[in-house]
Amino acid sequence: xxxxxxxxxxxxxxxxxxxxxxxxxxxxxxxxxxxxxxxxxxxxxxxxxxxxxxxxxxxxxxxxxxxxxxxxxxxxxxxxxxxxxxxxxxxxxxxxxxxxxxxxxxxxxxxxxxxxxxxxxxxxxxxxxxxxxxxxxxxxxxxxxxxxxxxxxxxxxxxxxxxxxx
Amino acid sequence: xxxxxxxxxxxxxxxxxxxxxxxxxxxxxxxxxxxxxxxxxxxxxxxxxxxxxxxxxxxxxxxxxxxxxxxxxxxxxxxxxxxxxxxxxxxxxxxxxxxxxxxxxxxxxxxxxxxxxxxxxxxxxxxxxxxxxxxxxxxxxxxxxxxxxxxxxxxxxxxxxxxxxxxxx
Numbered sequence: 001x002x003x004x005x006x007x008x009x010x011x012x013x014x015x016x017x018x019x020x021x022x023x024x025x026x027x028x029x030x031x032x033x034x035x036x037x038x039x040x041x042x043x044x045x046x047x048x049x050x051x052x053x054x055x056x057x058x059x060x061x062x063x064x065x066x067x068x069x070x071x072x073x074x075x076x077x078x079x080x081x082x083x084x085x086x087x088x089x090x091x092x093x094x095x096x097x098x099x100x101x102x103x104x105x106x107x108x109x110x111x112x113x114x115x116x117x118x119x120x121x122x123x124x125x126x127x128x129x130x131x132x133x134x135x136x137x138x139x140x141x142x143x144x145x146x147x148x149x150x151x152x153x154x155x156x157x158x159x160x161x162x163x164x165x166x
Numbered sequence: 167x168x169x170x171x172x173x174x175x176x177x178x179x180x181x182x183x184x185x186x187x188x189x190x191x192x193x194x195x196x197x198x199x200x201x202x203x204x205x206x207x208x209x210x211x212x213x214x215x216x217x218x219x220x221x222x223x224x225x226x227x228x229x230x231x232x233x234x235x236x237x238x239x240x241x242x243x244x245x246x247x248x249x250x251x252x253x254x255x256x257x258x259x260x261x262x263x264x265x266x267x268x269x270x271x272x273x274x275x276x277x278x279x280x281x282x283x284x285x286x287x288x289x290x291x292x293x294x295x296x297x298x299x300x301x302x303x304x305x306x307x308x309x310x311x312x313x314x315x316x317x318x319x320x321x322x323x324x325x326x327x328x329x330x331x332x333x334x335x
């Protein structure tokens with residue numbers, strides 16, 4: 001199954017429509033999409049607005065590939081499972097987010113070999129062909145970097161309250 | 167009090183909104199080992215991620231809905247007064263803002279970890295709230311001021327920049 005997910009904030013119909021077009025043109029039917037608060041009804045595959053965390057995890061684990069917005073929740077979840085992931089960034093100009101933070105996120109994670117990225121719906125089809133043969137060059141362990149954990153532990157457990165009033 | 171005793175007694179309140187903010191917070195858990203941790207977030211279903219920990223659910227709010235924002239702020243203040251944490255840690259966004267500002271009132275030390283999603287610039291909530299944190303962290307080296315500690319005050323509060331100390335990756 002190819003699992004498509006757009007997170008739980010605003011809809012991302014541009015991605016769902018592009019996947020629907022790709023599915024129609026290739027005949028791929030083993031797709032399931034989580035589409036957020038949207039009335040969109042893809043022709044080629046089933047979709048649900050929201051999934052419980054358990055259901056989301058199950059879909060992620062069972063997927064052979066994942067297509068999503070460039071949110072860090074989606075990226076981290078896919079990479080801890082070592083799954084091939086294609087991201088397309090939401091754009092503020094299309095009303096899909098407040099700002100364009102997903103553009104550099106997609107650029108960073110794709111440049112580092114973690115994910116594939118499609119900058120828009122026109123690029124999605126060609127990247128889908130790559131995704132089915134893609135294996136991420138890097139995956140993620142279950143927790144943050146040892147450097148960050150150590151810094152937090154030292155602040156939490158070792159540093160004394162500074163002065164008081166400040 | 168011995169070091170191991172004080173370590174056991176450390177109370178942490180870990181706060182985040184949903185989605186990526188919560189996923190990033192979950193990746194910090196090894197830093198809390200040995201402390202008494204309570205969580206605050208916006209989705210009751212996340213409880214399954216932190217079995218055995220106290221867990222508080224608050225409403226979600228964007229800054230456009232004033233009533234929801236006030237309700238969120240009131241709930242966070244109530245939770246802080248009940249929990250009385252030694253340390254408040256947050257990955258954002260709106261719940262983290264209130265937890266961090268009100269955390270000072272209960273004399274907690276505070277940590278703001280800006281989300282890794284903010285590659286080009288600090289998050290808006292991070293720019294507003296981070297400078298009030300005792301430990302202000304960015305996950306991007308280029309967003310930290312070279313050579314300056316996030317908990318330092320050398321440049322004065324107005325020019326404070328976050329510290330870089332690794333990422334959730």
